[in-house]
Amino acid sequence: MDNKYLNKMLLEMDKDLASKGMNRRDAMKLAGISSASFMMGGATTAQASEEEIVKTDANGRILIVGGGLAGMSTAARLTLNLTNPDITVIEPEKLSVSYQPGQTLVAAGIWDIDDVKFNRDDFVPDGVKLIEDKVIAFNPQENYVTTAKGQKVEYDYLIMATGLQMDFERIRGLEDAGRAYSAGDNTKLLNALGDSICSIYTAEGAAKTWEIMQKKIADAKSGKKTKFVFTHPNTPIKCGGAPKKIMYLTNARLKEEDARDNAELTFYTNGGAMFGIPEYHDAVLGQFKREGFKWNYRHNLIEVQKENKIAVFDAKWQEKGPWDPIMNEYEVIPKHEKVEVPYDFLHISPAAIAPREVRESDLGSAGGWVPVNKETLQHFQYKNIYAIGDIAQVPMGKTGGSVRKQYKVLVDNLIAQMQGKALPAKYAGYTVCPLITDIGTVMLAEFDWTVKPTPSFPLDPTVERWMFWLMKVYALKPMTMYGMLSGRA
């Protein structure tokens, strides 16, 4: 970890603690955690940072398509494990390693956009070859890929880490927005969204969200009744908690300005619950009631009428159907209708989609994602191919917290395969969502495929805590940027 950054971060944290009349040591005691584990985001990570890495002389040309957090962390860890690594990363975007979890904080004016921008070239591990290009075709039968500049790159082992795209253009009225990646130039998207619609799902969009939010809060403060609408789509998305985080932060900023009474905050989700884990669902529902939020389940945003500021949702419900004499039950008949909702501020969490070149290749599944064994991350059909992060067809796997577990599994399995051994490591579905519920509080929702909370800390995971806010704001970024991206955390 970069010492200069660490010292600055600790200094800022100390200031924050001092404003609450507490020093760092007391704060750690209060949280019941050691400073080491706090710094590294949980006991498991602290252990990981201390693990002994044994190098092997396994050989093979490894190609990683995608140099974001997943791809670059995997490359870094492979260089730690291999005596003679032969690793190539193909990544066209200069800001590919930018810190996406910070975009919620940018959108609420807590961080500046420069706090999340990171240059890819500063994080290419020593000995790894970077090709600044985009893969446009995959040929898994003959083990090579073709790039946009016409380069043919051969491999023995391929790691798919392309990430995903945000599919704004599927929303009627936003066809000009196109599809966006989180990092990079998203001028086209921002122009299409205009001055009342925003999305934190791109870095630039997060900065624009803060601009729009301030204007709408000023409107509310001036006495205008202002409707804030937040959406959650009908596909798996990056960080399923983010659509709610921006709602909580908007609420916090409204309260700060004494403008909350003039604001109506409503959450429209395609799902039938606030959270897939019952314990967290109950907790979030309690928070929604406490804060006076409104919510509607089974509503998916399908259209925006920008001129009139109307969001159109496809609202779904079920009705009792005819008796099925063979199944001995009444059928369930799905119904739906369009619902028009006026807004002053519309935050869109867009549908996620696999990049076209993956979706249309032999590597992608019918849904576009790369079909891998969810535990070993190995492709079902092509055994020398793995997928990690957002592009992998892994349940609940589209978060940085998931990648933190996945990349170690992938590296262990790939090296075992290179040595002719059985794949030893399994991903168990761990993911984490530091759910910001206010400026100063976070509920640290950790869970896995057991569909139960799996807290790393000996604390009730459904309680909102200031300590986890400090972790979110001060500790997780260095852990990611200097721990994961060096292949160690």
Added chain:
Amino acid sequence: MQVKFQLVTYDEELDKFELDDNVYPLELDDEQSETYELLKHVDLHLYDWFQKSDFFLNWIKEEIYPESIGKKFAICDINETSFRRFYFFKLTSGDVHYEYFKKLFGIFEESEWQDREDVGKEILKDLLVKRQELIIELKEEVVEDEI
């Protein structure tokens, strides 16, 4: 002890199951009864046991579907244990079947963010494979009964 079976016949050309309305009682001996009692709460293990048991296959060939070599069928119900959702599940089936198949096929919680139809289609895709495992074909060879 007596176990009651209901069966479905399988039409390969139409890839369709049809319910045989009859209920067929089968008398189990003590050892078979003991096995039944052990397996009756684990539906697919129970199915597997009957599917691979000579006494069951002989009974079907001799008493239920005589002179029907080549016929394909599957077990629909065994007493209170029902398998009919495997053959007759559709997108409008009840939530209980969705929950059952989500667990069986490892369709995880992202269903919370998906339409019921999407999950239903995934279930139907998985069922194409699972059904083939459940179908029993009556074969020519004489099966030695161990009893």
